[in-house]
Amino acid sequence: MKASIIGTTGYGGAELLRILNQHPEFDIQSIHSTRDDLPIWHEYPHLYNVIDNTLQAIDPEKIALKADVVFLATPSGISGELAGKFVDKDIKVIDLSGDLRLDANQYQQWYKKEPVNQALINKAVYGLSEWNSEEIQPAHLISNPGCYPTAALLSLAPVIKEDIVQVDSIIVDAKSGISGAGRSLSRSSSFSEANENFSAYKVNQHQHTPEIEKQLHKWNENIQPITFTTQLLPITRGIMATSYVKLKESYTSPQLLELYEQTYNSCPFIRIRPENNYPSVKEVAGSNYCDIGMHVDERTGRVTIISVIDNLMKGAAGQAVQNANIMFGMNETTGLNFIPLYP
Ligand SMILES: NC(=O)C1=CN([C@@H]2O[C@H](COP(=O)(O)OP(=O)(O)OC[C@H]3O[C@@H](n4cnc5c(N)ncnc54)[C@H](OP(=O)(O)O)[C@@H]3O)[C@@H](O)[C@H]2O)C=CC1
Numbered sequence: 539m540k541a542s543i544i545g546t547t548g549y550g551g552a553e554l555l556r557i558l559n560q561h562p563e564f565d566i567q568s569i570h571s572t573r574d575d576l577p578i579w580h581e582y583p584h585l586y587n588v589i590d591n592t593l594q595a596i597d598p599e600k601i602a603l604k605a606d607v608v609f610l611a612t613p614s615g616i617s618g619e620l621a622g623k624f625v626d627k628d629i630k631v632i633d634l635s636g637d638l639r640l641d642a643n644q645y646q647q648w649y650k651k652e653p654v655n656q657a658l659i660n661k662a663v664y665g666l667s668e669w670n671s672e673e674i675q676p677a678h679l680i681s682n683p684g685c686y687p688t689a690a691l692l693s694l695a696p697v698i699k700e701d702i703v704q705v706d707s708i709i710v711d712a713k714s715g716i717s718g719a720g721r722s723l724s725r726s727s728s729f730s731e732a733n734e735n736f737s738a739y740k741v742n743q744h745q746h747t748p749e750i751e752k753q754l755h756k757w758n759e760n761i762q763p764i765t766f767t768t769q770l771l772p773i774t775r776g777i778m779a780t781s782y783v784k785l786k787e788s789y790t791s792p793q794l795l796e797l798y799e800q801t802y803n804s805c806p807f808i809r810i811r812p813e814n815n816y817p818s819v820k821e822v823a824g825s826n827y828c829d830i831g832m833h834v835d836e837r838t839g840r841v842t843i844i845s846v847i848d849n850l851m852k853g854a855a856g857q858a859v860q861n862a863n864i865m866f867g868m869n870e871t872t873g874l875n876f877i878p879l880y881p
């Protein structure tokens with residue numbers, strides 16, 4: 539199988555190269571960005587003598603003739619337009635951006651950008667691999683979930699689907715490493731602003747809020763708006779999403795853990811931690827795992843659910859390849875069996 543990547547010079551694109559270079563079934567057919575004729579190792583010297591491809595101009599006609607799948611690791615606002623150019627061609631498309639995740643009017647409201655047409659959005663299947671594999675398998679266009687929504691949704695799904703939480707009680711407190719903001723320079727992600735610092739941003743205005751709510755609502759139509767806070771951690775990779783929900787009836791921690799273990803027992807990338815064990819971001823770094831730990835506070839009737847992912851892996855490129863594996867009928871773990879980098 540042949541794969542092309544657009545947006546290869548970004549962090550998501552570089553992570554796709556790292557995965558696909560050792561994937562037994564996908565070959566890297568071509569790599570693209572707005573710059574062409576540049577060997578990728580000039581941009582990323584760590585790839586010297588490992589990946590010798592040269593960046594090429596973005597020509598959807600040419601790409602679709604040679605590749606079986608194209609990954610769009612491009613910014614929102616660009617990805618949707620590119621997806622439209624591939625959609626009627628004989629190639630599968632996986633878009634890592636937020637362009638196809640929301641209805642057009644919601645996209646305009648939260649991304650403050652012009653949406654692509656609703657007909658294109660309707661063609662995209664939401665690629666939350668563990669929960670949507672039946673729709674992902676025959677799809678031609680995948681809208682890969684956002685990094686924060688991946689961490690939040692995987693950790694909330696069992697209690698929401700089981701309908702055991704008060705529907706207006708959901709709070710998600712999330713923290714991300716700086717690579718979540720991409721490779722381009724910005725003041726808030728510069729070393730002197732971010733190092734030894736910890737700050738909240740886009741409070742109650744984060745564009746991933748409606749994405750999380752949309753999926754929660756599909757699982758349980760009574761779900762009310764959530765409170766979602768995003769914060770920037772002075773680390774390179776990793777997301778921790780801590781969710782607080784109020785239970786309708788009393789449960790113990792072992793009972794909830796049992797529910798989570800049963801729910802995810804056939805999902806190789808979801809690791810439910812035993813009682814009184816909570817995951818840290820380093821314990822999943824460089825891997826496609828989402829680790830989840832939880833505890834019921836019997837005094838308050840709330841459960842605290844902690845989930846961690848690597849934003850560039852399960853939160854972006856890893857889940858994108860997991861979806862490609864599903865689309866091409868392979869085992870979903872193919873080429874993704876990375877042990878986390880520790881320490
Ligand atoms: N970083 C993360 O943790 C996550 C990112 N995402 C999403 O994945 C996508 C990529 O993110 P990330 O890698 O972090 O972003 P980066 O900013 O690191 O990279 C963006 C890439 O897009 C290319 N690009 C920019 N403008 C254009 C254009 N007009 N046409 C074609 N290519 C263009 C850039 O290359 P060049 O300048 O060389 O053209 C670069 O290769 C984004 O949509 C992001 O929201 C999703 C989940 C997590």
Ligand SMILES: CC(=O)N[C@@H](CCC(=O)OP(=O)(O)O)C(=O)O
Binds near residue numbers: 636683715717718
């Ligand atoms: C740390 C950091 O800045 N993270 C970014 C993640 C955005 C992203 O991945 O973009 P999509 O909306 O296309 O999913 C943010 O919070 O905006």
